[in-house]
Amino acid sequence: MSVTVFVPRDSFAMALGADRVAQAIAVEAAARGLAVRVVRNGSRGMAWLEPFVEVQTPAGRTGYGPVSVRDVESLFAAGFLQGGAHPLAHGAVDAMPWLARQERLTYARVGVTDPLSLDDYLAHDGFRGLRRALGMAPGAVVEEVVASGLRGRGGAAFPTGIKWRTVAGAEAPRKYIACNADEGDSGTYSDRMIMEGDPYVLIEGMAIAGYAVGATYGYIYTRSEYPLAIATLEEAIRRARAAGWLGADIQGSGVSFDLEVRMGAGAYICGEETAMLESLEGKRGQIRPKPPLPALKGLFGMPTVVNNVISLATVPIILDRGGAFYAEFGMGRSRGTLPIQLAGNLRTPGLVEKAFGVTLRELVEDWGGGTASGRPVRAVQVGGPLGAYFDASLLDLPLDYEAFAKEQGIVGHGGIVVFDDTVDMAEQARYAMEFCAIESCGKCTPCRIGSTRGRELIERIIRGEDVAASHAQLLALCDVMEHASLCALGGMAPLPVLSALRFFPGDFGLAGDREVAHVG
């Protein structure tokens, strides 16, 4: 009887040497004459424990990490195949508080299964959502998603079901499902981890979307920086097609849906839905004005569902368990769960899927373990490079689209980057404008010229030149960029700048440091 050992095949784990660890385990087992089956699973999301090796024992899965090649011999010596004690041992994986306190719905299988094994997928509730959907009228599938309260996880938080309704109601010879997997926000990786760790759930979600709105073809638009995700998806699509889960007449239902992966060429702007559609059509990645909405006139001029990976990967569980089940999670108008990505200066960062309502403090302190440097948290940026910076006074803010909007912030795609008290927030503000300048498509003037002027003004403020005048001009520029830009890149680049000015004016050499004012 061979023992099953799991070594993640995820970019986190691989960057930390998982391939070599997997190989070393196989070599050591052979040398010892032990029968070991190494399964390359997805990552559990505990980035600081990668490579996180798990052993299937009769009592359940036991974890060891972070494992390096030189630990392998001692793990065998300690009898890790039987769950033996070792300094790297973490005991039963399901009982680890970091995981046990999460609510994993979208991520239910990630790290648990072999990402490419269809048998594994089916054994862990895979394709139940699609099966149920195919037995329903397409309109009923749309309404199930509406009832779930699911909102676009790419960041815009538009109700997914309502978008589907628009596409379903559009008359057209062809319709498309375009999955936005161009995950470009700094500090985000939830799309990647799903694509690498549970590709079938995305395929299933897209097939359900296709059936619901009457689309027969889908595209997954992802980044060239995600080679493992691309390879995994392409293999998963091949296998799903061979097994009749994609293609003409899915599982004898008479329904057709197929899809392919398309790779971007390194432009952040192509994560904006209309620029992504342009790129998918083979054109320069540039913003299209809206209207027309992509839902009515999208890819190749046809009605198109444009949804983020996480939105689509959440659809199968909604169809499997029902919209009402999903809607039970969350708070206010933010229903369900969000795969939150913890990054930056944290001791124990990684992927936490939690119902909306969890506070920033819980995420930063309970899951993140506080700063890696041991110094106090000074700033938290939520929602990517265009998200607002909050100071520590807002740590009790619950993760909720409306609560964040009230504080001029965004939840975005759920990335959280933490900074300790050594951060220079003027430099961060400068970087926000520089990022916008580098990634601007160049179509509209506020973003094309404004981002460069914004960087110049902040540099002037940092150098102490004409601080008052530069500050006033910067505020006027932010107003123009926010209200006159063509898309959210130029429209939101002022957010990190204005929030840095609001919470950390002292870093800019401006009077009235809110740090002090806020405590009282």
Add this chain to the structure above:
Amino acid sequence: MWAEVRGLRDDVDFGTPPRSGAPVTLTIDGVEVTVPAGSSVMLAAAEARRAVPKLCATDMVEAFGSCRVCLVEIEGRRGFPASCTTLVEPGMVVRTESPRLQQLRSGVMELYLSDFPAGELPDGWSEFHETVRRIGVTTHGYGAGATHHDLPVDASNPYFLFDPAKCIVCSRCVRACEEVQGTFALTIDGRGFDSKVAASQDEPFFDSECVSCGACVQACPSHALVEKSLFDGGYVRAESPEA
């Protein structure tokens, strides 16, 4: 001579191409106007003699939405939609002038001026210059920063020249080449601040696929693309006052 040439262009530019849908009636600055469905708010405003300032729009090419000076206010809609890319709807109530719109348009014009050679401003009579005058912005508060003023003039074509220093990257030339002439010789090269008009694979105009039809010159609102015959004794860039 300028006035004579300018006189040739005094026909009305509706900003976006005409449409032929069923009549739609809307109100622009209190003026009721009826235009075919599918028309832009910009076209309706021109029809109502309430023409909105514009730079990237001209009725020989489709709406593009890049210059952001044609922003208007529409009752019941958030923000400031661009009138060129917003289509008319029955009963729509549009405002083309307000202190807030003036503020935003001025802010956008300031950004243009921060990358436009100051010496080319005083005597110019292009659409760009007219728009600068109409919005009433003459200077900008950005100080000395990065510009495109040092890019060389392309005088390779015998009939016209391209001065990138005066280019406002509105893509009207690119779109005219594509939509009017069907030649596809022009494109925008690079992105963000580095975006620039390029012929074929960033070649001199004369070496590119350009057929010298002149559609781009006609479309250019800032005289970055301009006929050589207008300049006796060769083209010289105007000296900037402060420089």
